[in-house]
Amino acid sequence: MISWSRGQSRRPVQHWKLVDEREVTCSDDHMRFDLKTKASPEQVLRALTDFTDARLQIWNRTLDPKTYELRDSGETWAVARERSPRSPFWVVVRYDWSDPESVRFTVLESSYGGGGEGLIQIAPGGDGGSRVHAEWGYTGARLMQRPVIFLINHGMGGAVKRLWASAFDRYAESSHR
Numbered sequence: 001m002i003s004w005s006r007g008q009s010r011r012p013v014q015h016w017k018l019v020d021e022r023e024v025t026c027s028d029d030h031m032r033f034d035l036k037t038k039a040s041p042e043q044v045l046r047a048l049t050d051f052t053d054a055r056l057q058i059w060n061r062t063l064d065p066k067t068y069e070l071r072d073s074g075e076t077w078a079v080a081r082e083r084s085p086r087s088p089f090w091v092v093v094r095y096d097w098s099d100p101e102s103v104r105f106t107v108l109e110s111s112y113g114g115g116g117e118g119l120i121q122i123a124p125g126g127d128g129g130s131r132v133h134a135e136w137g138y139t140g141a142r143l144m145q146r147p148v149i150f151l152i153n154h155g156m157g158g159a160v161k162r163l164w165a166s167a168f169d170r171y172a173e174s175s176h177r
Helices: 041-049 146-174
Strands: 024-026 030-037 069-073 077-082 091-096 102-110 115-124 130-139
Touching: 030 146, 041 102, 041 115, 041 130, 041 146, 130 146
Parallel strands: none
Antiparallel strands: 024 030, 030 130, 069 077, 077 091, 091 102, 102 115, 115 130
């Protein structure tokens, strides 16, 4: 588990270790998983931070094109409204990738009435690919929405992990940049 330092930088106190790749840790307000991908660390970072029209192709299985909206962006950050296909929830998220080994995100608005934050860390894999650690938590969800978030986290954790790994692998195969 990542432990956060106190202060404005929100940097982890220590580096993460890849857990058992079969493990997905979920609770009613938190999801965490680790995966390996064929994509290089640079490709993983590009796939996560591409806010051009290509984002809808890269994340075509996890991002609903009908509700996606890029609201603002800079050199190392972006704010976007996103929703997964068939999900009852949407979020407005601020992404920050000023650290080339990680992407941090903060939920600014949500349909579930709460917020949250997350971290995706990228490390080289032994075979030219990458190891990816992802975790996020939800805060302040309306009482009526908490059971639905719980069910999504517990029922969808493994699927989300597989969809992400698939997206990174497809990106690696199609991207020779």
